[in-house]
Amino acid sequence: MAEVAFIIVAAITLASAFFVVFSPKLMYSGVALFFTLFGVAGLYVFLYADFLAATQIMVYVGGIMVLILFGIMLTNKIASTDLRQTNRGRFMAGLGAFILFLFMAYIALTAQWHTGSPQLLDATVAKLGLLILYQYLLPFEVASILLLAALIGAALLSRKK
């Protein structure tokens, strides 16, 4: 049962990701990305990462997705329903994607995968919180400073002169 569900979720993720890249209409790509991000959240659920899955939905689907759709709606002619997506620079993009693919394939083939039946973790949130505030405090703070800098930069750029 879980396998069937996994295959369905993975298929939706991959199919919508293909659609994001190959759809001629920019808005359709954006909508397909919605399903991709949702599918990735589903994959997190299969890894028993409930908090990560909810964060994925909250940050990417509820936040970044909205920003992307806003961007598409506001950059070009605001009310036209036929914004076109063009895949220019196919060769360089393909090369970049191929290198990324090799890199990820290398990781996937060499990594030590935890197989077998995982036990249900309860309260991953508490453990995550402890890890972030003790073991990984510095990276956490660096990331928050990066976000703060991006926020201030965005506010500065959008301010009227």
Added chain:
Amino acid sequence: MTSVIDSMLKLFGSPQAAGSSAVSLIVAVVIAGLVVFTIMAVMAIVAVYFERKVSAFMQDRIGPMEVGIFGFKGGKQFWGGIGQTLADTVKLLVKEDILPKEADKKLMIMAPFIIFIASFLTFIGVPLSENLVVSDFNIGIFYVMAAGSIGVIGIILAGWSSNNKWSLYGALRSAAQIISYEIPIGLSLMLVVIVAGSLNFGDIVAWQAEHRWFFIHSPFAFVAFIIYVIAGVAETNRTPFDIPEAESELVAGWMTEYSGFRWSIFFMSEYANVLIISIIASVVFLGGWLSPLAIFGVHFTWLEGPLWGLFWIFSKAVFFVFVMMWFRWTFPRLRVDQLMYFCWKVLIPFALANIIFISVWELIF
């Protein structure tokens, strides 16, 4: 705390049994889904009637009073036109389904479903009583926040695909509003998470049973309660925050081009969101399924239990729904800039200060 799905799995057979597990899981999920769907549909039907009568009485009118059920008409009383919304529902469902010629039809058809799925997914994590929640997440509050944030995608798509300037402006306003007001909601719910030390609704109510209802826990908790109610009204796009569908400016906002069944899906989701916001408010701040008599130290054992919990939680939620309607017919609509000012410069600073103060409060007391 066990969830409904778990209990039903036990009812229909062990999930470990190889053959029956898939079937029993599907049966359990379908039944739970039907229950949630029924609640949403009934809520929409009841709330529309409630709203019309409440608004009528607030404006010194009598509201609908012609359509009865089986010939029962109550005259000028509250139940005077009790069959009105049933008739309205039938009318909506048989209306012509219109898609504008220049609209993006695929997205226009898809948008109501995304909005509906968002409300539906949120409902799955919302507790209706002790041990009565479709799926009992460890991260309950966070899940509800996350699932609730999906709906805005549907609103943007609905507004954009209609190819109508009123719809587009409504969608832009709505998205900006919902994203902004999610922040004070999250920050005010943070307080109860800090105090109770859990994201699970069951743990939060257990904490309130042990100590006291959260809105009287401390002055900061009360401020958070006020912030939550205000932001909750804004989150559902209702007056005085109904800028996305301001009738006098934008016709009907992002749903201008919709009709019939698709429009009724929007309506159903909106009222479901109102109910969700109200239930969360009563669970987090008003003790959820705890009996209000327990505040005065009175404990009747026959007043406690899952069914009474259902009664109490819905009484509190219905009170909130009433407060939201009260707001609607009392306050004038805000302007867009006032809306943004109110969220970012009033609610969020107060909510942030609240978090700092409650942490100090928790350290001292």
